[in-house]
Amino acid sequence: MSRPCGLKCAYVNCGKSARSDSGLKLFRFPKDVNTSRQWISNCGNLNLLHLDVADLYKMRICEHHFEKK
Numbered sequence: 001m002s003r004p005c006g007l008k009c010a011y012v013n014c015g016k017s018a019r020s021d022s023g024l025k026l027f028r029f030p031k032d033v034n035t036s037r038q039w040i041s042n043c044g045n046l047n048l049l050h051l052d053v054a055d056l057y058k059m060r061i062c063e064h065h066f067e068k069k
């Protein structure tokens with residue numbers, strides 16, 4: 001179980017950070033509960049299910065996990 005860290009991507013098996021990848025864009029979890037739930041199921045990190053929205057808001061997902069629109 002990895003420790004929650006706001007500077008690292010919370011996506012399962014990713015763990016990239018702005019420090020390890022310079023120029024990497026990291027996106028905060030949304031404050032909206034339904035949207036953040038969706039992010040959790042997308043990122044496959046079930047540890048996040050135990051966090052409340054305020055804690056999730058400190059977590060980040062890196063740009064590699066977003067579909068380009």
Ligand SMILES: [Zn+2]
Nearest residue numbers: 009011014062
């Ligand atoms: Zn990532």
